[in-house]
Amino acid sequence: MTSELEKQITAILAEVIEMDEAELWEKRNQRFVEDLDVDSMLALEILAILEKKYRIEIPEENILDLVSLQSTIDFVDRKLKQRVA
């Protein structure tokens, strides 16, 4: 983990899916549902927490962009850059 965003999102997601931060970071390219036993309800919870924390709007259909830790970090990064632009 290098950037502050990576650290923050890893910590948030690790708490929600009850996994050690370092382990989740190692598995950052693994898929939540298929590989890490995250169910659809937890995925919705993650979406709502990220919206609140970063004050961004994530439409429900974007849940398909949040398939792994890495894709979630990339998605939030893009959203934050769009907001600044």
Added chain:
Amino acid sequence: MLNFEDVRRLLPQGHPFIFIDRVLEFEAKRRIVCLKNVTGGEYYFPGHFPEVGIMPGALIGEAISQAAILLFRLSEEAQAGQNGRIFLVGTTRTRFISPVFPGDTLLITVEVVKLFSRSAIVTGRVELEGRLVVKSTLTFSAVSLADVKKSRRVGTPERVAQEVSR
């Protein structure tokens, strides 16, 4: 605003599993405030506990869930809703701050955090005489009763016998 008969009509649960007595305030898709009078005659007090009656935390959580169901049912009624659905809690984060005893009157406030097409995240706060006693965040999913019945595990008599004999 709504009395117990209205509550009973709207909730999928029945006696003795209704933990809301009245609805005091309601804003469609946003917020609901409900009231629950906890009486010494509730069926669970003789067992929880024999020495001193305390309302089980799980049932206070159920009261929050029922307030959330009423919020969604009333919101649907406000805009021509759907029937034949029940609401299942998927995740819950709950803090029980102080116990609830016979004679207490609970004010249960549920607010929507985020609505999805078939799910919702809500926060629940239970107050007793102005003091917070339970706070909770719930994720719900609305599913059809028919789908729940289809997914129910059914054991044949032979299978039950096998499981018992193990």
